[in-house]
Amino acid sequence: EHQPDVAVLDWVMPGGGGEAAAREILRRSPDTKILALTTPETRTVDVAEVRGVLAKGSPPDELLRAIREAAAASGQ
Secondary structure, three states: OOOOOEEEEEOOOOOOHHHHHHHHHHHHOOOOEEEEEEOOOOOOOOOOOEEEEEEOOOOHHHHHHHHHHHHHHOOO
């Protein structure tokens, strides 16, 4: 129903995790840019369409910068 410019996903989530969520978001909204939030012990983010990977607990300014960069890459 929604077509977000950027989706920020916790990569380790119940029910299939961020990878499953990213694939479903991209199936429904192919132009959405995905940013993954991870922990050091998280396995590699292996969805090719992920535009950025940030550590959980990153400073807010880093998160905002990554979101803005991803949105700019989509022409927004």
